[in-house]
Amino acid sequence: MATVAFIGLGNMGGPMAANLIKAGMTVTVFDLNPQAVAALTDQGALSAKTACGAAASADYVISMLPAGKHVQSIYMGDDHNKGLLDVVGKNTLLIDCSTIDAATAQIVGAKAAEKGIEFMDAPVSGGTAGAAAGTLTFICGGSDAAYAQAQTVLTVMGANIFHAGQVGAGQxxxxxxxxxxxxxxxxxxxxxxxxxxxxxxxxxxxxxxxxxxxxxxxxxxxxxxxxxxxxxxxxxxxxxxxxxxxxxxxxxxxxxxxxxxxxxxxxxxxxxxxxxxxxxxxxxxxxxxxxxxxxxxxxxx
Amino acid sequence: MATVAFIGLGNMGGPMAANLIKAGMTVTVFDLNPQAVAALTDQGALSAKTACGAAASADYVISMLPAGKHVQSIYMGDDHNKGLLDVVGKNTLLIDCSTIDAATAQIVGAKAAEKGIEFMDAPVSGGTAGAAAGTLTFICGGSDAAYAQAQTVLTVMGANIFHAGQVGAGQxxxxxxxxxxxxxxxxxxxxxxxxxxxxxxxxxxxxxxxxxxxxxxxxxxxxxxxxxxxxxxxxxxxxxxxxxxxxxxxxxxxxxxxxxxxxxxxxxxxxxxxxxxxxxxxxxxxxxxxxxxxxxxxxxx
Amino acid sequence: MATVAFIGLGNMGGPMAANLIKAGMTVTVFDLNPQAVAALTDQGALSAKTACGAAASADYVISMLPAGKHVQSIYMGDDHNKGLLDVVGKNTLLIDCSTIDAATAQIVGAKAAEKGIEFMDAPVSGGTAGAAAGTLTFICGGSDAAYAQAQTVLTVMGANIFHAGQVGAGQxxxxxxxxxxxxxxxxxxxxxxxxxxxxxxxxxxxxxxxxxxxxxxxxxxxxxxxxxxxxxxxxxxxxxxxxxxxxxxxxxxxxxxxxxxxxxxxxxxxxxxxxxxxxxxxxxxxxxxxxxxxxxxxxxx
Amino acid sequence: MATVAFIGLGNMGGPMAANLIKAGMTVTVFDLNPQAVAALTDQGALSAKTACGAAASADYVISMLPAGKHVQSIYMGDDHNKGLLDVVGKNTLLIDCSTIDAATAQIVGAKAAEKGIEFMDAPVSGGTAGAAAGTLTFICGGSDAAYAQAQTVLTVMGANIFHAGQVGAGQxxxxxxxxxxxxxxxxxxxxxxxxxxxxxxxxxxxxxxxxxxxxxxxxxxxxxxxxxxxxxxxxxxxxxxxxxxxxxxxxxxxxxxxxxxxxxxxxxxxxxxxxxxxxxxxxxxxxxxxxxxxxxxxxxx
Missing domain, CATH: 1.10.1040.10 (N-(1-d-carboxylethyl)-l-norvaline Dehydrogenase; domain 2)
Structure with missing residues (x-):
């Protein structure tokens, strides 16, 4: 079974991660809010002290964050912290499910491509009810290979999965x-x-x-x-x-x-x-x- | 079979009247354009020299005219001419299929009601193709009785027939x-x-x-x-x-x-x-x- | 001095009529509201029982009414009453200061022209304060002759007077x-x-x-x-x-x-x-x- | 007389710099386009090979650039080049006359403030005609001191000078x-x-x-x-x-x-x-x- 790192356990991310656990995947979670983390570890998740720690050996990294600035700093790091792109291997597929500006998705995607890592934007619709029921819609931007590989995790969380084009096209x-x-x-x-x-x-x-x-x-x-x-x-x-x-x-x-x-x-x-x-x-x-x-x-x- | 007077034989009215003829109804037509009239008499219609002449003994009067002012003058007459409301009997159902302002439809409807005559507005959608194919949509405004009675002719010309409310509601x-x-x-x-x-x-x-x-x-x-x-x-x-x-x-x-x-x-x-x-x-x-x-x-x- | 009939003594018409009285003109007023009439007769106005009665021998008729339907019925009459156009002479200048649709102004103006009577639309701006102070703006639609003649009364009530064009142009x-x-x-x-x-x-x-x-x-x-x-x-x-x-x-x-x-x-x-x-x-x-x-x-x- | 560095000699910047020269100031210009530079040196300007070179010892630096990204890289440098903020002294007043997004103006202004340098955004209106005639309008964002000091150069190029607020307020x-x-x-x-x-x-x-x-x-x-x-x-x-x-x-x-x-x-x-x-x-x-x-x-x- 796939190993997944899940970054961002808010109203949407929490139930999405829970569905991955229910499907039998090994899920390591990270969030700044310890209560959100505890809710998932109670359901069988592992936890990590940093996003990078969660992601290090995962097959899939899935992020669900509020805005472009958070996505950019988690993936690309900042003055004080490494980013996910600094720690994951070439076999890891990065899937950002946040709804953000396409420009940021493209910046992150370009940086990932430089390093030979596949990155996909996959914003969702369907709300918290869809997140809980595993009936979300995902609109994906990324390569054909990334899109194919992502089915393993996206079909667990969603009912409709679209491929809109290259990185940024999902947004x-x-x-x-x-x-x-x-x-x-x-x-x-x-x-x-x-x-x-x-x-x-x-x-x-x-x-x-x-x-x-x-x-x-x-x-x-x-x-x-x-x-x-x-x-x-x-x-x-x-x-x-x-x-x-x-x-x-x-x-x-x-x-x-x-x-x-x-x-x-x-x-x-x-x-x-x-x-x-x-x-x-x-x-x-x-x-x-x-x-x-x-x-x-x-x-x- | 029903006898129908059809007033207004333009791009829409012509094929609508033709479908009534094909269904075996006796259709008497009126239009100011003699070529439009000839096209229908060639298909078996009778013709009359005035709208009132066409309507006098019809079970149904159907009109298809460009604008509210034409509808008002055909039904209510003007300084020089009688209107349809002056000549038809209480058993005649008046159906105006023109797309006009609701206010005019209500004025005509109120005048008809004064005389005990049923009037219905029934604007159409579906274009000339729908008119020819008999697949128009009719959106009707009038009493339940009028709406029920109108089915006889509307179903010949249309595929979807809605009852929106009282007179004017169709518009x-x-x-x-x-x-x-x-x-x-x-x-x-x-x-x-x-x-x-x-x-x-x-x-x-x-x-x-x-x-x-x-x-x-x-x-x-x-x-x-x-x-x-x-x-x-x-x-x-x-x-x-x-x-x-x-x-x-x-x-x-x-x-x-x-x-x-x-x-x-x-x-x-x-x-x-x-x-x-x-x-x-x-x-x-x-x-x-x-x-x-x-x-x-x-x-x- | 000019004799003026003033029809419509609302928040605007009342103080406008008062300014004409102050200027020494003979003003006969009409309004359906007896208190509005009394307020003006207290200031020296004469009153009449009907609009036509007020207008009969006036040099100027000025009207200030809420909407086009009121203007049309006062000037052109209705099923029960004569209109001003039926009673005034060719030397009377009709000035409607109401803000109404231009189409109605043109209908009234055309009817007046048939009878050889000058009619002008002259909507105002400046509010009740301007009406009281005699500093209104009038925007006039009518013939050059009507516009020239109207100065006698308009300059008493207003500070800026424009000639926008023929009848209806003021509106x-x-x-x-x-x-x-x-x-x-x-x-x-x-x-x-x-x-x-x-x-x-x-x-x-x-x-x-x-x-x-x-x-x-x-x-x-x-x-x-x-x-x-x-x-x-x-x-x-x-x-x-x-x-x-x-x-x-x-x-x-x-x-x-x-x-x-x-x-x-x-x-x-x-x-x-x-x-x-x-x-x-x-x-x-x-x-x-x-x-x-x-x-x-x-x-x- | 003041010494001025002028960065950006387009349709607007060129004639603005020319007016400073005519007023007797020592003006050192920089632009990537050698013809634009030549047009100014013909009128008495000095030239420099880089923006930093032009600015090094100036009392005033004035920039007139197409968009926020140009302003940010000229002032703050990039991967390959130093920025103006790295070379000018605390007595130099920086005035950016470009029309750009306020956010960039505020980023540059904050960086300047860190270094104790006064920066002001002063976008203009008045077009190329106003630039040539010295009748531009300047809308300034910056400290009271910067605004006061800027009068020396702005009054030579413009006729109306406004102080809108702190840095970014001009934009x-x-x-x-x-x-x-x-x-x-x-x-x-x-x-x-x-x-x-x-x-x-x-x-x-x-x-x-x-x-x-x-x-x-x-x-x-x-x-x-x-x-x-x-x-x-x-x-x-x-x-x-x-x-x-x-x-x-x-x-x-x-x-x-x-x-x-x-x-x-x-x-x-x-x-x-x-x-x-x-x-x-x-x-x-x-x-x-x-x-x-x-x-x-x-x-x-």
Whole structure:
């Protein structure tokens, strides 16, 4: 069985590592938070005092970190510490599952390539529920060989695994998708409210649009109007799901990419502005479908 | 068999009427254009010199006209002419399939109700191909009784028939859907181009987003990026399909409704501005997926 | 001295009529609200039981009404009542100071022209303070002769009088100006907040931009950031000034015009969406510079 | 007289350095382009083989470079070269006039502060004409002492000198201003075209709005509609002035700042999208007022 080093045991990383253990793999974990480490060692993980210590003899290194700066310093080291690239062998496959800017993924990937080490970015979607259930979606950027080799671990943690292109392509594909998702969500919200304001039942309108040319994922799975669908955040006070603050982060990454490539994304840029305003009004921890409330009938004249 | 009066024999109305004839119904047609009338009488239609003449003894009156002012004057008459509401009996069901503003539909519907006549708005989607094939979508606004009675004729012309609510609701549901469609199209276009600008293959990116949370009708059926899908307008020089000018018309109706109901539709309003600019640059007769070209790599630095 | 009929004695019309009285003119007033009438008769006005009664022998008729439908019915009559155009003579100059859609102004103007009567639209800006002080701005649409003749009364009520073009042009110029004003206000607000978020003093930034290429009326006269300027609504809890609800109305008229002329106004359309959202959140009666709060630091992470 | 090192002799830097020479200062120049250097030595400058060589004994170092990465490497050095901070003394005042991201300015400023050297960012506006005439605007970020000391050289090159705050504040204030400028330009363009589309004379409308609440710098100095003002780019085929590509750059910097500070700038983000589209359509080298053409009547239906 494969040996895996898992770096970063937050809300997502913890349950992902647990699924690897359940599958019988030898998993050595590292996190700065001792409670997060203890939760995994209780389930059978080994632990290490440093990321490099965890990674030294692993077949796979998987990282799940908050932002590009953390990824860069863990892999490439800094003034005080060695990085993973300084300690792992050429047979180790490095898989970063963090959602970060593609530029950082490419910097790390290029450094790894210099040393003959395979690195892949593989950001996920599916949330903490998907992490626990092992049904995440992984969008991978890396060589064909790396992608093939990664199946061993990714299929344990996820249900859908895509190969978007070379290193960095996973990040780009994910933020393109999430930017589009935000546009679907805002567009669906304002369309439903326009219907409501003109006397339509949002359930009837949703049913019509869902099977018409307005059909999209938010109508199918995640209707933002309360009480149109059961068991979605909009019907539970916008609790759970994918937080506004995380959508703001992903929209920021998409705009970062658009600045770098001189791309025009008027809808994505507008969605970001609306989501930032929504977060600044105190709704950052609600589900991102709560943007519906910006349009709804709160104080209609 | 039902007797039908059909008013308005344009690119849509002509083939719709033809399908009623093929189904064995007695169809009396009216249009100001004698060639359009001749094309239908060649197929077995009767003709009348006026709309009122065509409608006088029909079980169903179906109209397919360019704009609200035509609908209002045909049904309610004007300084010089009687309207359909002045001549039809209480057993005649009036079905207006034009895409017009909901306010006019409601005015006509209210006048019909005063006289005890059933009126239904039933705007269509599916284009000239759907009209010819009898596979249109009808979105109906009217009473339950009218909706039930209309099945006799609508099922001959269409494959999907929805009941959106009372009179006017068909128009509202259609423009909500088409506004959302325009947002899907612009959002998908800019997301694909952002991917392309950052090195992704649009086909790979489309495949990923189609089955992810960015999934929507345009990715599924109508990809705007040339050569990602076969047999869609984007792969045929943006010929055929649903013209930019028609999307501009529908977006105008959506904004008209939003002004009337004091609704905010930032994405829909932005889509309208982008489509108007596109039309003004001379692209009004291209398919609406050609908005992709506003973002594409034409003269990238 | 001129005899004037004044129709519509609301927050604006009342003080406007009062200034005509103070200037020594014979003013006959009409309003549905008896208290509004009494306030003017106390100051020396005559009153009439109907608008037509007030207008019958006047040199000038001035109207100040809420919306196009009121203007049309007062001037053109309805099923039950004669209109002003049925009772005034060819020497009477009709001046409508309401802010309404240009299309209605043109309909009334065309009907007046048929009867050989001069009609002018002359919407105002300057608010209730300007109405009381006699310092309003009038933007006029009408013939050169009408414009010249109107000076007698307009100079009593206003300080700036513009001739925008033929009938309806006053309305168009006003809504172009107010749409641009809304864009200046939103753009200035987000620029100031971007500076604040990056450590700048909004007063220093305002001083720099005011004399640079970002200079505009809102920086000069009406800074939206609290405590940058004295005696503006932003420094008084956004009380007073020009209400959000009124800006929403004017932005609606601008979009109405844009739909009619197939014009693209992406900034104006976006401003309308933001202002409608702001109003729906309960801020409709605040000054329109309160849009700044949509961007401000309320719950910044 | 002061001794000055001038680094970067492009379209802006060249004439700026020339003005210092004319004022009698001893100016040592450096640029990678020998022709640019020769043009200055012909006017009396000394030259050096490296930036460090030019700077070694100067009272002032002034740099004018294309982007943040150039500024960072000139001041802080790289793997192969020393930086200016390694060679200048504590009495030398460093003034970077480039328009770059504030973050880089702050990194350089912090490094300078560590060494006890004063550094100031002082981006300019006014274009090549202002550089030649010595009428530039400088927006400075730095200590009060640095700002006071800089007057000696800045007043020779510019007419308006502002102190925006600490290091980096000059960059922030400039991009806030230029973002607002882009909003004024787009908003004015669409407002003028809305007027034109509804029959107004753009000159009359401009005259009215200029002195009303729509008044702004673009109406005052830089009307985007051809033939409303003389001697502006719009009346000369949009030649000269401030290029679309440069506005795209500045809008990119503004969005970069907005991402960093979690700010919402819906108008600025929309303006960027419209300008990027405009550039991608091949208009990047036209004056930025050419955005008017996106709205104009090219192919109106």
């Amino acid at each position: 780009i594909a994910k933020i393109c998708n999430n930017m589009l998702l935000s546009v679907l969500m805002v567009g669906t919200s304002e369309s439903l409210q326009l219907g409501i304001d003109n006397g339509l039942d949002p359930k009837v309108l949703s049913d019509i649009m869902k099977v018409s040319s307005g059909g999209n994922w938010t109508l199918e799975k995640y209707n933002p109007c309360p009480n149109v669908m059961e068991n979605v955040p909009s019907s539970k006070g916008y609790q759970g799901g994918f937080m506004v603050d995380l959508m703001v982060k992903d929209l920021g990454l998409s705009q970062q990419a658009a600045l770098g490539s001189n791309s025009s994304t008027p809808m994505g840029a507008l969605a970001r502005s609306l989501y930032v305003n929504h977060a600044r009004q105190g709704h950052g921890r609600l589900d991102f479908s709560s943007i519906f409330e910006q349009f709804a009938n709160q104080n209609k004249k | 509202i549901a259609k423009i909500c859907n088409n506004m959302l469609l325009s947002v899907l199209m612009v959002g998908t276009s800019e997301s694909l181009q952002l991917g392309i600008d950052n090195g992704l293959d649009p086909k790979v990116l489309s495949d990923i987003m189609k089955v992810s949370s960015g999934g929507n009708w345009t990715l599924e059926k109508y990809n705007p990026c040339p050569n990602v899908m076969e047999n869609v307008p984007s792969s045929k020089g943006y010929q055929g399909g649903f013209m930019v000018d028609l999307m501009v018309k529908d977006l105008g109706l959506s904004q008209q409704a939003a002004l009337g109901s004091n609704s905010s539709t930032p994405m829909g309003a932005l889509a309208r501005s982008l489509y108007v600019n596109h039309a003004r640059q001379g692209h009004g007769r291209l398919d609406f997926s050609s908005i992709f070209e506003q973002f594409a790599n034409q003269n990238k630095k | 168009i110029a006003k809504i172009c100006n107010n749409m641009l004003l809304s864009v200046l206000m939103v753009g200035t607000s987000e620029s100031l907040q971007l500076g604040i978020d990056n450590g700048l003093d909004p007063k220093v930034l305002s001083d720099i931009m005011k004399v640079s290429s970002g200079g505009n009326w809102t920086l000069e006269k009406y800074n939206p950031c609290p405590n940058v300027m004295e005696n503006v609504p932003s420094s008084k809890g956004y009380q007073g000034g020009f209400m959000v609800d009124l800006m929403v109305k004017d932005l609606g008229l601008s979009q109405q015009a844009a739909l009619g002329s197939n014009s693209s106004t992406p900034m104006g359309a976006l401003a309308r969406s933001l202002y409608v959202n702001h109003a729906r959140q309960g801020h409709g009666r605040l000054d329109f510079s309160s849009i700044f709060e949509q961007f401000a630091n309320q719950n910044k992470k | 922030i204030a400039k991009i806030c201003n230029n973002m607002l400028l882009s909003v004024l330009m787009v908003g004015t363009s669409e407002s003028l075209q809305l007027g034109i589309d509804n029959g107004l004379d753009p000159k009359v409308l401009s005259d009215i709005m200029k002195v009303s609440s729509g008044g702004n710098w673009t109406l005052e100095k830089y009307n985007p509609c051809p033939n409303v003002m003389e001697n502006v780019p719009s009346s000369k085929g949009y030649q000269g002035g401030f290029m679309v590509d440069l506005m795209v750059k500045d809008l990119g910097l503004s969005q970069q700042a907005a991402l960093g500070s979690n700010s919402s700038t819906p108008m600025g983000a929309l303006a960027r999208s419209l300008y990027v589209n405009h550039a991608r359509q091949g208009h990047g080298r036209l004056d930025f007022s050419s955005i008017f053409e996106q709205f104009a009547n090219q192919n109106k239906k």
